[in-house]
Amino acid sequence: MEKKKAVVLTVRYRPPRSLAPRHRRRATGLLVASCIVGAAFGQALPEGQWHAPAGDPANTRYSPLQQIDRHNVAGLRLAFRFPTDTRTGLEAAPLVVGSTMVIVTPYPNHLYALDLSTPTATLKWRYSPSPAPASQGVACCDAVNRGVAFDQGRLFFNTLDNQTVAVDLETGRELWRTRLGDIRRGETMTMAPLVAKGKVLVGNSGGEMGVRGWLTALDAADGHIVWRAYSTGPDADVRIGPDFKPFYGQDRGRDLGVSSWPPDAWKTGGGNVWGFVSYDPKLDLVYYGTANPGPWNPEQRPGDNRWTAGLFARRPDTGDAVWFYQFSPHDLHDYDGVNENVLVDLPWQGTPRRLLLHPDRNGYLYVIDRASGEVLAADPYGGAVTTSTGVDLKTGKLLYNPRTEPRLGKAVRDICPASPGAKDWQPSAWSPRTQRLYIPRQNLCQDATTYAASYIAGTPYVGADVKIRAGAGGHRGAVTAWDPLQRRAAWQVTEDLPVWSGALVTAGDVVFYGTMDGEFKALDATDGRLLWRFRTDSGIVGQPIAYRGPDGRQYIAVLAGVGGWAGKIVSLGLDGRDPTAALGFANAMKDLPSRTRPGGMLYVFALP
Amino acid sequence: MSSRCLDMTLCAALLLALPLAGCEREMRRFDTPPKATDRAGPQGAALRPGPFASAPGGPDAQARSMSQVPRQPPPGYEENAFAVAQGKRWYRWFNCNGCHANGGGGMGPALIDATWRYGRQPGDIAETILQGRPNGMPSFAGRLNEEQLWQLTAYVRSMSGQLRADVAPSRSDALSAGEPESRRETQRPGRR
Numbered sequence: 001m002e003k004k005k006a007v008v009l010t011v012r013y014r015p016p017r018s019l020a021p022r023h024r025r026r027a028t029g030l031l032v033a034s035c036i037v038g039a040a041f042g043q044a045l046p047e048g049q050w051h052a053p054a055g056d057p058a059n060t061r062y063s064p065l066q067q068i069d070r071h072n073v074a075g076l077r078l079a080f081r082f083p084t085d086t087r088t089g090l091e092a093a094p095l096v097v098g099s100t101m102v103i104v105t106p107y108p109n110h111l112y113a114l115d116l117s118t119p120t121a122t123l124k125w126r127y128s129p130s131p132a133p134a135s136q137g138v139a140c141c142d143a144v145n146r147g148v149a150f151d152q153g154r155l156f157f158n159t160l161d162n163q164t165v166a167v168d169l170e171t172g173r174e175l176w177r178t179r180l181g182d183i184r185r186g187e188t189m190t191m192a193p194l195v196a197k198g199k200v201l202v203g204n205s206g207g208e209m210g211v212r213g214w215l216t217a218l219d220a221a222d223g224h225i226v227w228r229a230y231s232t233g234p235d236a237d238v239r240i241g242p243d244f245k246p247f248y249g250q251d252r253g254r255d256l257g258v259s260s261w262p263p264d265a266w267k268t269g270g271g272n273v274w275g276f277v278s279y280d281p282k283l284d285l286v287y288y289g290t291a292n293p294g295p296w297n298p299e300q301r302p303g304d305n306r307w308t309a310g311l312f313a314r315r316p317d318t319g320d321a322v323w324f325y326q327f328s329p330h331d332l333h334d335y336d337g338v339n340e341n342v343l344v345d346l347p348w349q350g351t352p353r354r355l356l357l358h359p360d361r362n363g364y365l366y367v368i369d370r371a372s373g374e375v376l377a378a379d380p381y382g383g384a385v386t387t388s389t390g391v392d393l394k395t396g397k398l399l400y401n402p403r404t405e406p407r408l409g410k411a412v413r414d415i416c417p418a419s420p421g422a423k424d425w426q427p428s429a430w431s432p433r434t435q436r437l438y439i440p441r442q443n444l445c446q447d448a449t450t451y452a453a454s455y456i457a458g459t460p461y462v463g464a465d466v467k468i469r470a471g472a473g474g475h476r477g478a479v480t481a482w483d484p485l486q487r488r489a490a491w492q493v494t495e496d497l498p499v500w501s502g503a504l505v506t507a508g509d510v511v512f513y514g515t516m517d518g519e520f521k522a523l524d525a526t527d528g529r530l531l532w533r534f535r536t537d538s539g540i541v542g543q544p545i546a547y548r549g550p551d552g553r554q555y556i557a558v559l560a561g562v563g564g565w566a567g568k569i570v571s572l573g574l575d576g577r578d579p580t581a582a583l584g585f586a587n588a589m590k591d592l593p594s595r596t597r598p599g600g601m602l603y604v605f606a607l608p
Numbered sequence: 609m610s611s612r613c614l615d616m617t618l619c620a621a622l623l624l625a626l627p628l629a630g631c632e633r634e635m636r637r638f639d640t641p642p643k644a645t646d647r648a649g650p651q652g653a654a655l656r657p658g659p660f661a662s663a664p665g666g667p668d669a670q671a672r673s674m675s676q677v678p679r680q681p682p683p684g685y686e687e688n689a690f691a692v693a694q695g696k697r698w699y700r701w702f703n704c705n706g707c708h709a710n711g712g713g714g715m716g717p718a719l720i721d722a723t724w725r726y727g728r729q730p731g732d733i734a735e736t737i738l739q740g741r742p743n744g745m746p747s748f749a750g751r752l753n754e755e756q757l758w759q760l761t762a763y764v765r766s767m768s769g770q771l772r773a774d775v776a777p778s779r780s781d782a783l784s785a786g787e788p789e790s791r792r793e794t795q796r797p798g799r800r
């Protein structure tokens with residue numbers, strides 16, 4: 001029975017940019033034909049579908065569809081809506097596989113499948129994993145979920161209470177579930193899995209609870225754990241062996257995940273894996289970032305705190321580390337290294353290279369050789385950086401500014417960017433047509449004091465009081481179109497509120513994103529001009545996608561439901577009179593409760 | 609030495625001493641960061657999730673120990689500034705501020721507003737601390753003694769202005785903690 005389903009959906013995808021437009025059209029024709037007859041079609045591209053939150057394993061969030069373009073997008077109309085029955089932050093991307101759309105909600109992590117072959121997209125099935133209610137109390141940044149992955153007829157997602165679940169796409173039947181962590185230690189799971197070579201790659205959250213971070217590979221067929229790679233501790237736990245060849249000298253040595261910490265502090269040291277995972281099938285490497293070290297108070301953990309706030313390249317089969325680069329050694333400001341890694345092939349200074357683009361929370365956009373781990377460029381992309389003076393490209397080291405280094409009992413002012421960084425989890429989109437990275441981001445600074453935090457398992461392990469506010473210019477967000485070859489912004493659109501939604505860019509040269517007060521917007525990818533907007537019922541913190549419906553029309557879909565770290569002042573009803581609420585984010589968002597309200601709705605748009 | 613001169617010397621000494629005493633009153637002694645081997649505060653096994661979750665002992669055991677929480681604190685807590693100030697220390701010591709911030713909330717709900725999901729009476733709050741609650745509040749049973757429990761309870765109530773202004777704390781060591789507890793208007797519950 002399972003086999004039959006696998007046949008219907010045996011589809012593989014490659015980054016669409018690898019195809020010439022002529023071939024792309026042919027592949028689309030094949031796809032539509034095969035969807036109609038429900039036949040297997042081996043290697044053909046499911047162009048127009050959306051099988052992973054990032055659209056492809058390179059994490060480009062680029063759709064090759066061009067029915068909706070910058071000339072006609074102004075005519076976009078609502079096609080249908082679907083209520084999610086939730087009131088917390090909807091950070092996920094919908095998936096589209098064949099004629100089925102799949103969405104996952106924040107806690108209680110409902111999974112809905114909609115039948116796109118019906119005009120109003122009727123509900124095909126609903127699956128509810130019933131996670132433990134207590135898990136809500138250990139989720140640092142709202143009870144969010146960032147999406148579902150699809151492979152071979154199966155859907156994979158994580159529950160807030162640390163279970164990875166596989167569900168049959170056609171029936172909604174649970175195939176397996178594996179428990180991977182423990183909420184009593186403050187552990188949760190919020191990230192979207194990535195499937196590579198039959199392995200479901202998942203990571204944990206809990207950097208504010210002293211949770212030791214890991215990435216785990218599960219067998220897609222039965223859910224058994226194939227390997228687990230920790231972000232701290234002895235080399236054996238980190239899966240560092242003879243193949244590990246980091247580019248920079250400071251990352252070479254024995255058991256650095258132990259020796260770069262005070263005794264035993266690596267056991268509660270964070271380095272969680274809650275961002276997106278990328279995969280390059282040619283190099284056979286997966287890429288993912290590790291989060292902040294715990295606690296935030298850096299004076300409690302002298303040392304470089306490896307392997308936190310950095311980037312791992314690993315083999316998907318074994319989990320063996322191939323290289324590592326640390327964006328923020330001995331992180332001082334909660335600059336997690338988990339932001340997305342977008343894999344692009346570009347001529348770098350005249351030579352074609354396999355590159356990785358990473359806009360980090362520390363304020364720099366890194367261009368990295370993804371085969372070797374060498375940093376080729378690191379430029380400020382989101383306003384002034386006061387916490388460091390730059391990145392030394394010879395040594396790869398971040399050059400800290402001593403003025404903003406936290407010290408016990410000292411109020412450190414004008415820390416830019418603030419703890420959520422120049423951007424946080426909200427993923428950027430890469431257009432191979434314009435060769436620009438469209439970055440949704442914040443413009444925030446903060447003041448902070450630190451104090452000694454006690455470690456009590458299952459409670460926060462932070463040791464900092466933070467007060468976040470708008471950065472220079474007074475606006476709190478922006479969308480930046482970054483040109484990695486010119487190493488500068490091609491254009492930038494400012495937003496009053498932080499842009500906490502993901503970005504999407506299409507072959508029609510349109511960039512889509514949402515605002516926290518509920519405006520879904522389309523910009524001209526070439527110059528940033530506003531082309532269209534639509535007011536939703538709640539702030540948007542989700543990831544927009546594009547797909548071709550069974551009727552052959554192009555659709556744009558996004559979930560609207562305010563929340564997440566930036567929006568929990570609304571979704572959880574926090575009190576903005578305390579500037580340190582929501583780890584200091586409430587101070588910057590005091591006006592949000594009067595500008596939007598909690599909600600949960602899928603919006604899908606099309607041309608009339 | 610004339611008595612006038614002595615007076616002048618005394619006056620000068622007094623004038624010097626006054627601001628020094630003021631400094632002493634206002635001086636903050638911060639805890640030094642603990643060594644990794646010598647971490648401040650309680651530690652040990654993981655906390656239990658709140659009731660109705662998969663807590664050890666099951667609902668029966670929880671109901672039994674809940675019935676042991678007195679509904680009212682003994683005298684000497686809610687009327688005593690020292691007790692409330694101590695409660696404010698425990699509030700940070702036990703990482704209450706990690707979830708509830710300085711009252712505005714975060715992972716847990718706000719404590720300075722007028723909403724009490726489980727009641728605003730001292731017995732309700734003590735019960736919440738001891739037993740935990742189903743949506744994420746862990747149980748701190750076995751971690752605080754009864755004195756600490758009532759001190760912490762009194763402080764939590766002071767955060768929303770439930771205590772007398774001359775009892776509630778008037779200063780904070782936290783950055784930008786907002787209005788001092790002693791100056792907060794009493795929040796009236798919308799329900800229960």
